[in-house]
Amino acid sequence: MDVSLLVAQSMSGLSRGMMLFLIASGLSLIFGVMNILNFAHASLWLVGAYFCYSFWHLMQNHGFGMWVSIPLAALVLAAIGWVIEVVLIRRVYERELPEQLLLTYAMVLILGDLIKLTWGVEDKIIVRPPLVDGPVFFYGIPFDSYFIFVISIGFFVAIGLWWFLKKTKYGHIVRAAVFSREMVSALGIPIPRIYTGVFVLGIFIAGLAGAVQAPVGSITLGMDMAIVVQAFCVVVIGGFGSLLGTLVGSIIVGEVYAFSILFWPQGALVLIFIVTAVILIVRPWGLFGTPMRV
Amino acid sequence: MEILTKRYWWLGLVFIGALVLPLVVGEFWVHVAIEILILGLFAVSFNMIFGNMGQLSFGHAAYYGVGAYATGLLMVRASVPLPICLAASMVAAGICALILGYFCVRLTGIYFAILTLAFGQLLYYIIFQWYSFTRGDDGLQGIIPPGALFSATYYYYFTLFIVTGALIAMWYVNESPFGYTMRAIRENADRTRFIGINVRRYMLINFVVAGMFAGLAGGLWGPFNRSIAPDLCNWHQSGIPVFMTVIGGPLGFFGPMIGSIIYTFLMAFVTGFTEYWPLTIGLVIMFVVLFLPGGVLGLVEQKMKVFRSRDLETRGDRSAETGSS
Amino acid sequence: MSGEVILNVENLNKAFGGLQATDNVSYEMMTGELSAIIGPNGAGKSTFFNLITGYHAVDSGKVFFKDRDITNWPPHKITRLGIARAFQVSNIYPRLTTYENVRQATLAQQRRTLNFFTPANRLAKKETMQLLEITGLSQQANMISGNLSQGDKKRLELAIALGSKPELVFLDEPTAGMSGEETHETMELVKRLNREIGLTILFTEHDMSVVFGYARRLTVLHQGAVIAEGTPEEVRDNEEAQRVYLGEEA
Numbered sequence: 001m002d003v004s005l006l007v008a009q010s011m012s013g014l015s016r017g018m019m020l021f022l023i024a025s026g027l028s029l030i031f032g033v034m035n036i037l038n039f040a041h042a043s044l045w046l047v048g049a050y051f052c053y054s055f056w057h058l059m060q061n062h063g064f065g066m067w068v069s070i071p072l073a074a075l076v077l078a079a080i081g082w083v084i085e086v087v088l089i090r091r092v093y094e095r096e097l098p099e100q101l102l103l104t105y106a107m108v109l110i111l112g113d114l115i116k117l118t119w120g121v122e123d124k125i126i127v128r129p130p131l132v133d134g135p136v137f138f139y140g141i142p143f144d145s146y147f148i149f150v151i152s153i154g155f156f157v158a159i160g161l162w163w164f165l166k167k168t169k170y171g172h173i174v175r176a177a178v179f180s181r182e183m184v185s186a187l188g189i190p191i192p193r194i195y196t197g198v199f200v201l202g203i204f205i206a207g208l209a210g211a212v213q214a215p216v217g218s219i220t221l222g223m224d225m226a227i228v229v230q231a232f233c234v235v236v237i238g239g240f241g242s243l244l245g246t247l248v249g250s251i252i253v254g255e256v257y258a259f260s261i262l263f264w265p266q267g268a269l270v271l272i273f274i275v276t277a278v279i280l281i282v283r284p285w286g287l288f289g290t291p292m293r294v
Numbered sequence: 295m296e297i298l299t300k301r302y303w304w305l306g307l308v309f310i311g312a313l314v315l316p317l318v319v320g321e322f323w324v325h326v327a328i329e330i331l332i333l334g335l336f337a338v339s340f341n342m343i344f345g346n347m348g349q350l351s352f353g354h355a356a357y358y359g360v361g362a363y364a365t366g367l368l369m370v371r372a373s374v375p376l377p378i379c380l381a382a383s384m385v386a387a388g389i390c391a392l393i394l395g396y397f398c399v400r401l402t403g404i405y406f407a408i409l410t411l412a413f414g415q416l417l418y419y420i421i422f423q424w425y426s427f428t429r430g431d432d433g434l435q436g437i438i439p440p441g442a443l444f445s446a447t448y449y450y451y452f453t454l455f456i457v458t459g460a461l462i463a464m465w466y467v468n469e470s471p472f473g474y475t476m477r478a479i480r481e482n483a484d485r486t487r488f489i490g491i492n493v494r495r496y497m498l499i500n501f502v503v504a505g506m507f508a509g510l511a512g513g514l515w516g517p518f519n520r521s522i523a524p525d526l527c528n529w530h531q532s533g534i535p536v537f538m539t540v541i542g543g544p545l546g547f548f549g550p551m552i553g554s555i556i557y558t559f560l561m562a563f564v565t566g567f568t569e570y571w572p573l574t575i576g577l578v579i580m581f582v583v584l585f586l587p588g589g590v591l592g593l594v595e596q597k598m599k600v601f602r603s604r605d606l607e608t609r610g611d612r613s614a615e616t617g618s619s
Numbered sequence: 620m621s622g623e624v625i626l627n628v629e630n631l632n633k634a635f636g637g638l639q640a641t642d643n644v645s646y647e648m649m650t651g652e653l654s655a656i657i658g659p660n661g662a663g664k665s666t667f668f669n670l671i672t673g674y675h676a677v678d679s680g681k682v683f684f685k686d687r688d689i690t691n692w693p694p695h696k697i698t699r700l701g702i703a704r705a706f707q708v709s710n711i712y713p714r715l716t717t718y719e720n721v722r723q724a725t726l727a728q729q730r731r732t733l734n735f736f737t738p739a740n741r742l743a744k745k746e747t748m749q750l751l752e753i754t755g756l757s758q759q760a761n762m763i764s765g766n767l768s769q770g771d772k773k774r775l776e777l778a779i780a781l782g783s784k785p786e787l788v789f790l791d792e793p794t795a796g797m798s799g800e801e802t803h804e805t806m807e808l809v810k811r812l813n814r815e816i817g818l819t820i821l822f823t824e825h826d827m828s829v830v831f832g833y834a835r836r837l838t839v840l841h842q843g844a845v846i847a848e849g850t851p852e853e854v855r856d857n858e859e860a861q862r863v864y865l866g867e868e869a
Contacts, residue, residue, distance in 0.1 A: 037408075088580070092584075095587075097407065098350045098540065099583045099587065101350065101352070101536075102537070102540055102583050103583050103584075105536075105579070106576040106579040106580040109572035109573065109576030109579075110573055110576035110580070113572050113573035113576070114573065116570075117570070229415055232408070233412070236408060236412070266423040267423065269415075270416065270420060270423060273412055273415055273416040274416065277409065277413060277416060280397075280401065280405060281409070284405045466735065466738070470734050470737055470738065470739055471726045471734045471737070471739045472733060474719070474739045475726070478712060478715075478723045481712040481713070481714055482710065482711070485711065485779070486727075487693070487694040487695045488672070488694050488695075488698055488704060489698060489723060489728070489783055490698035490699045490727045491732060492693075492695045496732070
């Protein structure tokens with residue numbers, strides 16, 4: 001086994017893990033605080049990717065097209081997230097689990113077709129600016145330079161979220177709400193406002209993740225379906241509501257995927273699901289989740 | 295039996311209607327009817343876990359798929375007669391449910407839902423990847439119903455016969471002490487432990503029985519569709535009985551079947567003139583979840599209650615109401 | 620009253636976080652006893668019941684039922700052995716009718732709950748109606764149990780517990796929320812069950828007239844530990860027991 005191959009695979013796994021982290025962090029946050037499992041999270045991620053494409057397409061003639069499209073798409077998704085929370089999600093907080101799951105599942109179906117209606121069925125490709133379109137060499141091993149970008153974004157989002165949760169007052173409130181909703185509302189802090197904020201934040205990150213994903217390969221319909229189950233696995237393994245857990249979970253899933261490509265290519269997803277199932281059986285709240293939630 | 299005749303007199307009409315169906319509609323609708331029956335059976339088996347036990351399984355399609363593949367493989371590879379295949383499907387699905395259910399019943403609520411989802415996906419990927427055995431993504435083709443069942447009409451009557459039998463069996467289970475115990479577990483698992491019931495074991499038994507009937511439904515699907523694919527196990531397929539049950543109403547025995555009629559009929563109708571079926575059903579589900587929480591059955595019961603109480607008022611018959619202070 | 624030990628609890632300990640809910644409690648019951656455990660709120664009476672009936676795991680100590688070690692057994696096994704309990708906060712099936720509530724216990728006791736094919740409506744009619752009658756609930760048989768009055772819910776608690784045909788039953792505040800008349804009826808029933816079928820009963824109560832009127836033996840708990848034990852008169856004269864209660868009662 002060639003060292004450079006191992007390094008290349010672990011970088012690939014890291015990059016994949018970071019991508020998963022971007023998607024899963026929002027999912028984990030939303031579930032941790034609001035107890036809503038957002039099946040539509042990956043669908044919104046895909047919408048983010050498509051919006052990024054559209055913005056880029058408009059600005060194609062300018063070199064900075066991609067760089068501007070990414071944050072723009074994320075902001076659009078934040079707005080969409082706000083609308084969804086106010087119009088739909090808000091109505092099911094008090095409801096039973098099946099109804100909540102069905103609502104977000106219905107969103108998956110609706111968004112899937114809306115994407116098809118808006119952007120059509122052909123694959124979309126974004127041409128990357130030369131800065132991130134070409135290999136970067138690390139000890140003679142070529143890496144896609146875009147990987148570096150993805151890993152950095154993931155890193156910044158992780159730091160950003162950490163800083164937000166640990167160092168800001170709002171973040172403290174959110175963390176307290178994960179632990180005990182009753183306490184927070186007993187302290188006079190309006191829970192609905194927190195929920196909206198958290199949901200919007202979660203979707204913003206999902207949109208950002210989608211936009212960051214957009215220039216990788218091509219954007220195709222159905223990408224969300226492939227990724228949503230992996231995102232779920234990440235959150236289960238890492239633990240709902242835990243930032244560190246999501247990070248660790250993403251890297252685990254990313255690396256498992258990257259390495260199983262080497263010796264059991266078809267088994268990648270099987271392996272991931274076995275790990276997920278084992279965690280659910282042995283420690284349902286994940287590696288870093290809060291046990292009381294079970 | 296009196297319950298059956300008093301409350302469900304309309305069932306007799308439905309059954310007669312079902313018997314004469316092929317004589318009045320074209321083959322297309324007979325196909326739709328077969329699909330309604332198979333998916334309805336699948337949904338009613340799902341409701342044994344959902345409505346009766348109070349847990350949401352988002353991976354029930356795993357047993358449906360296992361049943362489909364059991365029948366499909368036996369028919370295509372070994373030319374085993376269909377009735378035996380169906381029995382084998384039930385056994386295979388039951389064994390799967392026993393193994394997977396053993397772990398699932400240790401959890402409740404959302405963790406139960408996620409674990410069932412994960413197991414469903416696991417089975418999906420296994421079937422997908424095990425090309426040598428299952429033909430993976432290509433699916434299994436050439437599952438031809440034997441002899442006379444080749445015709446849609448006869449297969450319809452065959453399916454009607456089997457599904458009716460299965461429904462009657464599940465009805466009896468529902469009304470039996472076991473069924474009441476499952477509902478007791480749903481209502482108050484704690485209390486049920488304290489009257490001497492090993493709740494976890496009962497949940498597992500219920501899970502296995504539900505899985506077996508899902509396997510039967512899957513077994514019926516293969517010959518109907520002439521081919522099967524791994525998707526029969528994935529979470530989209532698992533979502534179908536959930537929709538049907540929620541649309542029809544989870545608390546009545548026939549809710550899921552009513553849901554199947556509505557869903558399948560709607561699908562046959564809508565896909566006739568648009569490809570945007572997911573959008574349509576997504577909107578329907580959203581509507582039902584937000585505005586019709588008890589499903590169709592819930593709506594009917596509400597209307598019946600209003601109707602009945604108005605009826606009693608006009609008769610001035612207060613003693614019919616149970617005595618509350 | 621026969622001379623056999625039916626329940627033997629040795630050095631039971633249980634802590635929740637920093638709080639010692641049960642502090643080295645030892646307790647013995649003879650078959651046919653009608654005894655009570657009292658103590659101010661938070662003394663650990665319910666925890667004591669929970670530890671014996673398998674609701675919580677013990678930290679240390681042992682529980683013996685008729686010389687069998689049942690420490691940390693799961694609740695359903697303990698019930699099968701012959702111990703039942705009625706909860707402090709009524710733990711019933713609120714959406715089922717009163718009849719169905721009791722029948723569930725009866726069917727379980729008759730080991731009929733794995734019956735898949737006989738309609739339940741045909742089974743256990745006599746036994747269920749009997750239980751409803753002796754607990755005074757026959758009128759409310761078809762009522763949704765969630766709609767029962769507080770006192771009736773406690774009676775239903777008792778009926779469900781009796782449905783398991785126990786030899787030993789724990790009653791956690793059996794007359795809470797009842798009127799004077801209902802209290803009298805319920806406690807007379809308890810006394811009758813003890814006398815006529817030899818049911819061993821341990822109850823807790825806050826109503827001292829009930830305690831002194833019916834219990835033949837009294838144990839006082841305070842902060843998880845036993846501080847006094849004996850006949851009601853002996854306990855009444857016990858200084859420490861008085862001290863513990865003077866803070867409670869006006």
